[in-house]
Amino acid sequence: MTPATSPNKSDSVRLGLHSCHTGTCKSKKTRCDKKTPCSSCARAGKKCTYPPNGPRVRRTKKTMMAEMAGRIAVLERSLAEVAALKGSGAPAKDNCTANDPSNTANHSRLSDDLLLNEGSSSQYFNEVLVAKIIGEDKSIEAALKRSHTKQSTCSPSPFDAMGILSSPCFSQRPSIFHPSKATAMELWNRYLNKVEICIGLKLIHVPTGEVRVYSTINDPNSTSFEDLAFCYSIYFAATISLEESNSLLMLDKNAQLSYYKAGIEQAFAQGDFLNRPTLTVLRALAIYLSAVRIHNRGKSIWILNGLAIRIAQSLGLHREGTQLKPPPFESELRRRVRWHLITRDSRAGEDYGLDDPNIYVSGSEVNLPRNIDDADICPDMEELPPEKNGWTDMTFSLINIDLAKTLEKVKNAMSSRNTLCEDERRSIISEAQSQVQKRLEKCNQVTPFSVLRYTAPISSCKNSTSSQVSNGLRSTMEDSKACP
Incomplete structure (x- = not known):
């Protein structure tokens, strides 16, 4: 040395x-x-120096304010540059595109792409803000790599969804994980009152789902694997909403969730759900993944949602029911599951820093579910009733679909380097807001659920507007880079 x-x-x-x-x-x-x-x-990759000996020098308030002012000044200069480009960059874009045929949509997005490598593994990001922040701040990149390394040493979590691909354990039936009758009924009611409204799109037709649940509660040992998986997914989702001190918890909350998680995994495995999928199994998987995503927004949920979409495709859910001619009641339930999966796929991708257009939403040939109540349809009906004009059990879900389709319109416009101007983008958002307000007109804002149903779509509209502005900013930045 x-x-x-x-x-x-x-x-x-x-x-x-x-x-x-x-x-x-x-x-x-x-x-x-x-x-x-x-x-x-x-x-x-930064220079590292240490302070001199002696008492530590504290930063004064004046120094901190000066640093903050410097950061704000940098941000203001960036915004000023974007504003200047927005006023003068449009003609340059046309000339550049005309002179350079290789300047395609895929090439325009390269500036947003970021690949982090850690040994043999890698993480890909293409959402403009996420990629920009990680690309400029090496400490965040290092933190992401460290967290990826530490995940393999963590203790088992009830929110690790990869267990659904477990091997079957035929020495014990999945029914051994079923709770007592009283607990199961309480969890079912809690799911209906506390969870279903928040889990995304409405998946369960309550009258027929209730028969399935109570039949399982009455005799879990003779229940089919698909019905056990369906019930366990409900118990799991309902348990997430419980407080630690709730009397429904026989164990501590994480242990209870792990218990139901084991039941779901074995019901899937012993039912061979990948080779013999059913609509009930797919519905159980959709509920389970939606519940797990509350606490786990990692790559695995996004990947497993893709697995669920592929299972749905194997059942023909990507085709409109009127073409395949299943019974009207089944067609309606198939639409609910299909739209739940494809709208959730976009949001799960956002969690992981991906911003690609969702072809499932923008190119779907499946009709929207009807704006009707569960009581309006039954398995033996020969024709679906007409849609209602007022608020129904499905209105909140239809609002979520409207917003998802709007976001995809904006994404597609940005991805294809369309000449869509800012006013036209705002017009797309404004049209969606008008549609949402039209659906909310008949919402009775008296009960807490009604208030939630009314305020949540408004909040989602504001989020859509924010996303639209972000996409517009990205478009301007790309134009400036492509056409200096």
């Missing part, structure tokens, strides 16, 4: 007292290992 690299006694004392001064530890408030250089600065 050379004298230049060997810290002397005073260096050791200094490193033992202070974190690095100019690196990432101070700016990101992370723990410094006090090496030379420290590991955070080494990962970020």
